[in-house]
Amino acid sequence: MLKVQEIREIIKLIDQSSITEFTYETNGTSVTMKKSGNESAKASASITAEEMNQQFISIDESPQVQESPVQPQASTGSAVDDKADNNPDYDYEIVSPMVGTFYASSTPESEPYVSKGSSVAPNTVVCIVEAMKLFNEIEAEVSGEIVEIIAENGELVEYGQPLFRVKKK
Incomplete structure (x- = not known):
């Protein structure tokens, strides 16, 4: 895009x-x-x-692109029921708290903060979103395993846009 x-x-x-x-x-x-x-x-x-x-x-x-309403981060499992038919592999989405540029690592040479299969805790930094030259570390906010990385490095992300899918532990 x-x-x-x-x-x-x-x-x-x-x-x-x-x-x-x-x-x-x-x-x-x-x-x-x-x-x-x-x-x-x-x-x-x-x-x-x-x-x-x-x-x-x-x-x-194209008709292949689907937009789904963003589930609130504080949901208590209702997101699981709504998404069970589409993808039973995850039950939580880490979403962007702001408009900005998504970065998977702290520098272009560094390894990404997380990858598919990584275990995360609520305070684990999963990415950075840059907004107006300010680099904001985004934390997982849940314990679990990263099952999908949705955003691409350097991509512009919107407020509420899903960045990662997590299977809670």
Whole structure:
């Protein structure tokens, strides 16, 4: 998936070129940008970057991508019942407490904090989320075993987005 900054750069390049339509597809996601042909140069020059995002970009998710409501972290097992049909291998999701960039390790050269199969305690640091040049250590908050790592290193994550799936002990 393209990052927001990459999409902004593509918008600028397309706006400055004679290209009227651009499509990029990867991993079941399609990004299509189209310029209107009937606008004058003056009008298009006064469009802000945010208006361009709204006007030129449409993102089509494939039917394979499913979004599920975020379960509160303080749930008492009801998340297990709701997800038992989909994936019985986990019963807790560690979610991002903020919008930022996900990092699996403290430095690019370091080993990841956790990997699939790692045992975690409530105070175990599982990743870092960088927001506005502040690096925030994210703790597991439960005891268990990491059964899935959902986020990818360097990926932009949203508030409440699942990062890890854990099987509680």
